[in-house]
Amino acid sequence: MNQYVIIARDGADEEAIHRRMEARPIHLAGAKNLKEHNQFIIGGAMLDDSGKMVGSVMIVQFENDEEMKNWYDNEPYITQNVWQSIEIKPFRVANV
Template sequence: MNQYLISALDFTDENALQRRLHARPMHFETVRKLKASGNFIIGGAILNDRKQMIGSSLIVQFETDRQLSAWLAEEPYLLLKVWEKVDIKPFKVADV
């Protein structure tokens, strides 16, 4: 499987945190499905110095880039304008 490191930073407007909190249950449901299918490896929120959520990091795996794109097309944090900047890089989890 192809593995990917995803770093996503939230929008910074005054309603950004509200959008994140609204979308969060839907995002978690999507991640639960990824986990059940074996596509989710690890993830969590990026925090600022005040421990406020300002983004997300995930390591996921898919057989194809097309499957990755299909997930991204349905990801609530993208659809509901939580993530502003998304960086995706190929990744390989160390087998130790």
Template sequence: MQFTIIARDDTAEGTLERRQANRNLHLERIHALKAEGVIIDGGAMLDESGKMIGSIVLCDVPDRAALDALIASEIYYQQGVWKDLDILPFRRVAWRSA
């Protein structure tokens, strides 16, 4: 099953600093999961000034329980960076080149 995680960062003071402090661990794990095919793609959500305010992650996992386990093991989730999460199932489309 494929899911979109829309994770908005906490707005509490110090959240951006926690995001930056854990960014390398987050990216290492994301790259490993992408190599395994679990992560399809993703990136940081930005506000109008370019400040990181959350993440969007496209995942391919066996079921919702696997997605919940993936989220629970995510460093941004564990460190309180991600606060509000929306989970949406989606269907991946193979785009044709022009």
């Protein structure tokens, strides 16, 4: 399995939190589906100093880059323009 860390920041505009909250149920359902298929390792929201969600960090795993791209192309936070700065890096969870 190839593992990836995703660091994604939401837009900074006034509508950003509205877009996030609207897409959130679909995003969480997708994360649950990934978890059921052993593709979601860990993830959650990044918070600003006031506790407002401003982005996300996820560690996911897929058999190959094609599966990763398929997930990426269908992720609601991407398709609904919630995440506006996305960094994806190969990752390896430590086996300790």
